[in-house]
Amino acid sequence: CAAGDREWGAKMQDDLLDAVDWAVARGVTTKNRVAIFGGSYGGYATLAALTFTPEAFVCGVDLFGPSNLGTLLATTPSYWASMLAMLHRRMGDPATPEGQALLKQRSPVFAADAIVRPLLIGQGANDARVKQVESDQIVEAMQARGIPVTYLLFDDEGHGFARPDNNLAFFAATELFLAQHLGGR
Numbered sequence: 001c002a003a004g005d006r007e008w009g010a011k012m013q014d015d016l017l018d019a020v021d022w023a024v025a026r027g028v029t030t031k032n033r034v035a036i037f038g039g040s041y042g043g044y045a046t047l048a049a050l051t052f053t054p055e056a057f058v059c060g061v062d063l064f065g066p067s068n069l070g071t072l073l074a075t076t077p078s079y080w081a082s083m084l085a086m087l088h089r090r091m092g093d094p095a096t097p098e099g100q101a102l103l104k105q106r107s108p109v110f111a112a113d114a115i116v117r118p119l120l121i122g123q124g125a126n127d128a129r130v131k132q133v134e135s136d137q138i139v140e141a142m143q144a145r146g147i148p149v150t151y152l153l154f155d156d157e158g159h160g161f162a163r164p165d166n167n168l169a170f171f172a173a174t175e176l177f178l179a180q181h182l183g184g185r
Helices: 012-025 041-052 069-076 078-092 097-105 107-115 132-144 164-182
Strands: 034-041 059-065 121-124 151-156
Touching: 012 041, 034 041, 041 059, 041 107, 041 121, 059 164, 069 078, 069 097, 069 132, 078 097, 107 132, 121 132, 121 164, 132 151, 151 164
Parallel strands: 034 059, 059 121, 121 151
Antiparallel strands: none
16 A cells, blocks of 8 residues: 555556556557546546656546645645545655655646647536646646647536536547547547
């Protein structure tokens, strides 16, 4: 269980790259047909992939992923209080200079200028776990550098898309995005 401690954006990210290499080596796919898509931590992994290994994937889809681990920890909901010590152990303790440095180093928002692949972001405005500011920050950083990004904000959603119309709208947009960048219908 401790193998992932302080490995967000590092060894945990390497595991994803290893999986791509495995699939390519076995002919499951080709390097130019691999996207990364994830929600919550998986959204973070998408942002980390596009910033820390900018050419490893053709494109990325981030659903409510944290872009700044410092602000994520600073805005945790009150019902996460019992989990804070664990989160600090896993990501970095913002109460220490070392932890602050690690959180900044592993936060995609501070490396947004490295993004060279298309990115689609989906976010619920009422998300209590990964607040809207996490998506806003990466979008603003990309726009400030002239990097294109597609941002879909759903005013009536939280951490996940519970409303069928929103779910369908997001996945329709995702299907078009992936078809544009990976091919297919």
